Amino acid sequence: MKVVYTDSLVIGGGLAGLRVAIASKNRGLDTLVLSLIPAKRSHSAAAQGGMQGSLANSVKSKGDNEDVHFADTVKGSDWGCDQTVARMFAHCAPKAIRELAGWGVPWSRVRKGDREVVVNAERVTITEADEDHGLITSRDFGGTKKWRTCFTADGTGHTMLYAMDNKAISMGIPVHERKEAIALIHEGGRCYGAIVRDLITGDLIAYVANATTIATGGYGRLYSISTNAVISDGMGAAIALETGAAALGNMEAVQFHPTAIVPAGILTTEGCRGDGGLLLDVDEYRFMPDYEPEKKELASRDVVSRRMTEHIRKGKGVPSPYGPHLWLDIRLLGKAHIEKNLREVQEICEYFLGIDPVKDLIPVRPTQHYSMGGVKTNPTGESPTLKGLFSVGEAACWDMHGFNRLGGNSVAETVVAGMIVGEYVADHCLAHDVDIDIATVRHFLEREKGKIDELLARPDGEKPHELKAAMQQILMDKVGIFRSGEPLAEAVEELSTLLERSRNMGCRAKARSANPELEQAMRVPRMIKLALCVAKGARDRTESRGAHAREDYPDRNDRDWLSRTLATWANEDDLEPTLEYEPLDIMTMEMPPGSRGYGNAQAIEHPDTAKRNEEIDKIKASMPDADRHEIQKALMPFDLPEKYRGTNERTQIGTA
Amino acid sequence: MSEAKMNVSTTAGSGQTTGRTLKINILRFNPQEPDSKPEMVTYKVPEAPNMTIFIALNYIRENLEPSLQFDFVCRAGICGSCGMVINGRPDLACRTLTSKFFLGEITLMPLPAFELIGDLSVNTGKFMRAVSERVGSWIHDEEEKQKDLDALEERMDPDTADEIYELDRCIECGCCISACGTMRMREQFLGARGFMSVARFHADPRDKRSDEDWYEVLGDDDGVFGCMSLMGCEDTCPKDLPHQTKIAYLRRRMVDT
Numbered sequence: 001m002k003v004v005y006t007d008s009l010v011i012g013g014g015l016a017g018l019r020v021a022i023a024s025k026n027r028g029l030d031t032l033v034l035s036l037i038p039a040k041r042s043h044s045a046a047a048q049g050g051m052q053g054s055l056a057n058s059v060k061s062k063g064d065n066e067d068v069h070f071a072d073t074v075k076g077s078d079w080g081c082d083q084t085v086a087r088m089f090a091h092c093a094p095k096a097i098r099e100l101a102g103w104g105v106p107w108s109r110v111r112k113g114d115r116e117v118v119v120n121a122e123r124v125t126i127t128e129a130d131e132d133h134g135l136i137t138s139r140d141f142g143g144t145k146k147w148r149t150c151f152t153a154d155g156t157g158h159t160m161l162y163a164m165d166n167k168a169i170s171m172g173i174p175v176h177e178r179k180e181a182i183a184l185i186h187e188g189g190r191c192y193g194a195i196v197r198d199l200i201t202g203d204l205i206a207y208v209a210n211a212t213t214i215a216t217g218g219y220g221r222l223y224s225i226s227t228n229a230v231i232s233d234g235m236g237a238a239i240a241l242e243t244g245a246a247a248l249g250n251m252e253a254v255q256f257h258p259t260a261i262v263p264a265g266i267l268t269t270e271g272c273r274g275d276g277g278l279l280l281d282v283d284e285y286r287f288m289p290d291y292e293p294e295k296k297e298l299a300s301r302d303v304v305s306r307r308m309t310e311h312i313r314k315g316k317g318v319p320s321p322y323g324p325h326l327w328l329d330i331r332l333l334g335k336a337h338i339e340k341n342l343r344e345v346q347e348i349c350e351y352f353l354g355i356d357p358v359k360d361l362i363p364v365r366p367t368q369h370y371s372m373g374g375v376k377t378n379p380t381g382e383s384p385t386l387k388g389l390f391s392v393g394e395a396a397c398w399d400m401h402g403f404n405r406l407g408g409n410s411v412a413e414t415v416v417a418g419m420i421v422g423e424y425v426a427d428h429c430l431a432h433d434v435d436i437d438i439a440t441v442r443h444f445l446e447r448e449k450g451k452i453d454e455l456l457a458r459p460d461g462e463k464p465h466e467l468k469a470a471m472q473q474i475l476m477d478k479v480g481i482f483r484s485g486e487p488l489a490e491a492v493e494e495l496s497t498l499l500e501r502s503r504n505m506g507c508r509a510k511a512r513s514a515n516p517e518l519e520q521a522m523r524v525p526r527m528i529k530l531a532l533c534v535a536k537g538a539r540d541r542t543e544s545r546g547a548h549a550r551e552d553y554p555d556r557n558d559r560d561w562l563s564r565t566l567a568t569w570a571n572e573d574d575l576e577p578t579l580e581y582e583p584l585d586i587m588t589m590e591m592p593p594g595s596r597g598y599g600n601a602q603a604i605e606h607p608d609t610a611k612r613n614e615e616i617d618k619i620k621a622s623m624p625d626a627d628r629h630e631i632q633k634a635l636m637p638f639d640l641p642e643k644y645r646g647t648n649e650r651t652q653i654g655t656a
Numbered sequence: 657m658s659e660a661k662m663n664v665s666t667t668a669g670s671g672q673t674t675g676r677t678l679k680i681n682i683l684r685f686n687p688q689e690p691d692s693k694p695e696m697v698t699y700k701v702p703e704a705p706n707m708t709i710f711i712a713l714n715y716i717r718e719n720l721e722p723s724l725q726f727d728f729v730c731r732a733g734i735c736g737s738c739g740m741v742i743n744g745r746p747d748l749a750c751r752t753l754t755s756k757f758f759l760g761e762i763t764l765m766p767l768p769a770f771e772l773i774g775d776l777s778v779n780t781g782k783f784m785r786a787v788s789e790r791v792g793s794w795i796h797d798e799e800e801k802q803k804d805l806d807a808l809e810e811r812m813d814p815d816t817a818d819e820i821y822e823l824d825r826c827i828e829c830g831c832c833i834s835a836c837g838t839m840r841m842r843e844q845f846l847g848a849r850g851f852m853s854v855a856r857f858h859a860d861p862r863d864k865r866s867d868e869d870w871y872e873v874l875g876d877d878d879g880v881f882g883c884m885s886l887m888g889c890e891d892t893c894p895k896d897l898p899h900q901t902k903i904a905y906l907r908r909r910m911v912d913t
C-alpha cells in the first residue's frame with residue numbers, strides 16, 4: 001500500500017485550493033495540492049470578467065465600501081446566504097485584491113482625465129481624478145450599486161490564477177498533477193485524507209492528512225449544456241457526500257448565465273453588458289427595459305436569464321437549428337474597446353462562430369453556469385459534521401451566495417475564502433494530531449480497488465457515457481431555469497432508476513493504467529447522486545428564491561422556506577439523498593428580508609422580519625454618534641482571523 | 657410538456673450532420689502498457705455543423721475507441737490543455753473547426769518535445785513548472801511593498817499594467833516549444849515560453865531583478881543566444897504573443913549586460 005503523509009492536503013489546484021495551500025505553508029505546515037490537471041489549467045483561468053471588491057478608486061465607484069458590497073451580495077442571494085459569511089467576505093475582498101497586486105496580477109488601472117463609456121446605450125464622458133491615477137480600476141457588473149468589479153483587461157481569472165500558482169511555486173508547494181481523489185478517508189466523525197488514483201499509472205495511493213480541503217470547483221457538467229470546463233463534474237462534493245457524514249448545502253441552487261454562445265455553450269462575459277452591451281430579440285428590438293425598467297440588462301443573472309426565457313417563449317427568439325436564441329449586441333462599444341477589453345470574446349466569436357462582434361450580433365442563450373451549492377461548511381470553512389474536512393471556492397457552500405451569486409463575486413470568493421479558511425485550516429492542524437489506524441486506511445483503499453475490479457470485470461455492462469448523457473438531459477429538461485412540481489418529480493424518479501442501472505456499469509477499455517472510460521465509469525454514479533440532490537432539493541422546495549424559480553410557486557416564501565437545504569447520503573444503497581433544512585435566523589440578521597429592487601417576485605413575509613427591523617431601528621437610534629463600523633458591529637458582530645481584521649483604507653477618504 | 661413550456665436550453669445537439677465523413681488519423685501509443693506499439697489509426701466520423709476537433713475526438717471515444725487519450729479542460733481556447741499537432745502544425749484542438757480542412761482528412765499527433773502520457777496526451781504541466789522554477793516566474797522583491805493589505809495599493813502606470821498583461825496572456829499550451837527547431841537539438845534550451853515569461857517579469861516594475869540577475873537565467877546558448885530566430889514560436893502561438901520583438905529585445909539587453 002502506497003501512503004503519503006502530509007499536514008494539509010488540498011484537493012484542487014484552482015484559485016481557492018492554491019490560496020489555502022499558501023496559507024498552510026506560510027504557517028509552517030507540510031502542504032500538498034492534488035489536481036486532475038496542471039494547476040494553471042484549472043477552470044479559474046476561464047473567468048474573464050473580473051473580481052468584486054469595494055476599493056472605490058474609479059469615479060463610478062465612489063461611495064462604495066464593505067456595507068454596499070455586503071448589501072448587494074445579500075440581495076443577490078435573495079436573502080438565502082449566511083450574512084455573517086457575506087460580511088467576512090466583503091470585508092476581506094479589498095485585501096485579497098491588494099495581496100494579488102503584490103503577487104503580480106497586472107490589474108487594469110485608473111487613468112486620470114476624460115474617458116468615454118457606454119451607459120444605457122449612450123456614450124457618456126466620465127472624468128477620473130488626478131489623485132486616483134494608477135490605482136486599481138473597476139467596471140460595472142449585474143446586480144451591483146457601484147462599479148465594483150476589478151479586472152485585468154479580458155483575462156482576470158487567468159492573471160489571478162497565474163499569479164497565485166507562481167506564488168505557490170515560489171514557496172515550493174508541490175502540486176501532484178493528474179491525480180484524482182476518489183474517496184475520503186474518515187472514521188468517527190473525522191476526516192483523515194483521501195484515496196487517490198494516479199491518472200497516468202492507475203495506481204491507488206492513500207494520502208493521509210491532518211486537514212483535508214475540498215477545492216474542486218463546481219458541478220456544472222451535471223447539465224448537458226454548460227459554460228463550465230469539462231472537468232467541472234462535482235467530484236469533490238460527491239466524495240464528501242459519500243462519507244454519509246458530511247452534508248451538501250443548497251444543491252438545487254444552480255445559476256444560468258444569460259449570455260453563452262449558441263450552440264457551443266461557451267461564455268461571453270458579463271463584462272459585455274457591464275460595458276454597455278445590449279440584448280436584442282428576433283426583431284433586433286431591445287426588450288430588457290420593458291421587463292426591468294431600472295436595471296435593464298444589468299439586473300442579477302437569475303432575473304435576466306428568466307426574462308430572456310420568457311421573451312423567447314413569447315415567440316421573440318431567433319430560430320436556429322439548435323433552438324431559439326437571442327442576440328447580444330456589443331457593436332456600440334466600438335472596435336477599440338472590444339479589441340482591448342473584450343478581446344477574449346472576440347476570439348471566441350471568431351473561432352467558434354466565424355463572426356466579428358465589432359460588426360456582427362452574437363447568438364446567445366441562458367446556459368448553466370455556476371453552482372451555488374456544495375459542501376456545507378461553517379464560517380470557518382469546516383464541515384460541521386465531519387471534523388478536519390474543509391471546503392472552499394465553488395465546491396463549497398460556505399454560503400455567501402445563497403440562491404444566486406453576483407457576477408464577479410465568485411473568483412472573489414475563491415481568494416477571500418482561501419485566505420480566511422486557510423488560516424482556520426492551519427489552526428486545526430496545529431491543534432490536532434493525526435490519530436488514525438492504518439487498518440482503516442487500508443480498508444478504504446481496498447474498497448476503492450474492489451470497485452475498479454468490478455468495473456473492469458464487466459465489459460458488457462451499462463455504458464458510462466450513455467448513463468451520463470441521460471442524466472445530463474434529465475437535469476437540462478426538468479431541473480432548468482423554470483421548474484415545476486411534475487417534471488421535478490419525474491426527474492427524481494428517472495435519476496433514481498439511472499443510479500440503479502449504474503450499479504451494473506462496465507468498461508470496454510481494459511487498461512488499469514490511464515483509461516478514460518474507467519475514469520468516467522467511476523465518476524458517473526457519483527454524478528447521478530449529485531444530480532439527485534439537485535432534483536430532489538428543487539422538487540421539495542415549494543417556493544422561488546434566486547435562481548430556483550418554481551412556476552407553480554412563483555413567490556419567495558420567507559415564512560416557510562428561509563432555510564438552507566442539507567443533503568446527506570445516509571446509506572450506500574439508498575437511491576435518494578436524505579434532505580433536512582437548517583433555518584436562517586432573521587433575529588440575528590443585519591439585513592432582514594426585503595425587496596431586491598429587480599425581478600417581479602412577491603415575498604411571503606416571515607413574522608420575525610418586522611420584529612427584527614424594529615429592533616435594528618432601535619439599535620441605530622440608540623447610537624447617534626456612532627460611525628458605520630460601530631453600527632455594523634452592534635447589529636451583527638462577526639469574527640475573522642486576527643490578521644484580517646484591520647479597516648480598509650480608501651483613496652480620498654482614508655478609513656472612514 | 658408543450659413546446660412553450662419547455663426550458664429553452666433543451667434543444668442543443670440537433671443531431672444534424674453536414675453530410676461529409678471525416679477521416680481522422682491518430683498516432684496511438686500507450687507507453688504504460690507493455691504490448692502497446694506506436695501506430696497510426698484511422699477513424700471515420702460523420703461531420704456535424706460547427707464541429708471542432710474536441711467534438712470529433714469525443715465522438716470517437718464514445719462510439720469507436722473508449723481508450724483514446726487526449727486532454728481538454730475549458731474547450732474554449734483559454735486553458736492551454738489541448739495543444740496537438742494538427743495536419744503538421746501545433747495548434748489548440750478545441751478551437752479548430754473541422755470545416756477548415758477542405759479534404760476532410762485530419763491527422764493528429766501528440767506535441768513533440770514533451771513527455772508522452774498516451775496517444776494525444778503529453779505532460780506539458782511538468783515541463784512548464786520546471787520553466788517557472790528556472791525563470792523564477794514570480795515577483796522578486798525583498799521589501800514586499802504590498803505587505804500591509806489594509807493600505808492603498810501601490811500605484812502603477814495604466815500603460816505599464818496593459819503591457820504586462822499582453823505578456824501575461826501565455827496559456828502554456830506548448831505550441832511554441834513544439835515548433836522550435838533549437839528545442840529539438842538542445843535539451844536544456846529555455847524555449848519561447850521561457851523567454852515570454854522573462855519578458856513579462858522584466859517589464860514589471862514590481863520585480864526588482866536587475867539585468868545581471870536576468871543574465872544568469874538567459875545569457876548563454878541555452879538561453880537567448882541559442883535562439884536561431886526562425887520564429888516557429890511566433891507563427892504557432894495561439895495567443896499571438898510578440899515573440900519576435902521580445903526575443904530581439906532580450907538579446908539586446910543581454911549583449912549590453
Ligand SMILES: Cc1cc2nc3c(=O)[nH]c(=O)nc-3n(C[C@H](O)[C@H](O)[C@H](O)COP(=O)(O)OP(=O)(O)OC[C@H]3O[C@@H](n4cnc5c(N)ncnc54)[C@H](O)[C@@H]3O)c2cc1C
Nearest residue numbers: 012013014016036044047049050181217393394408410411
Ligand atoms: C466561463 C466562466 C467564466 C467565469 N467568469 C467569472 C468572472 O468573471 N468573475 C467571477 O467572479 N467568476 C467567474 N466565473 C466563476 C469562477 O471562475 C469559478 O467559480 C471559480 O474560478 C472556481 O474556482 P475554484 O478554485 O473553486 O475551482 P476551479 O478553478 O474549478 O478548480 C478546481 C480544481 O480542482 C481540481 N479537481 C477537481 N476534482 C478533483 C479530484 N477529484 N481530485 C483532485 N483534484 C480535483 C481540478 O484539477 C482543479 O485544479 C466564471 C466561470 C466560468 C465557467
Ligand code: SF4
Nearest residue numbers: 836883884886887889
Ligand atoms: S525563434 Fe527562437 S525560440 Fe522561437 S522557435 Fe525559433 S529558435 Fe525557437
Ligand code: SF4
Nearest residue numbers: 826827829830832893
Ligand atoms: S507563448 Fe504562445 S505558444 Fe508558447 S506556450 Fe505561451 S501561448 Fe502557447
Ligand code: FES
Nearest residue numbers: 731735736738750
Ligand atoms: S481545452 Fe482549453 S485551450 Fe483547448
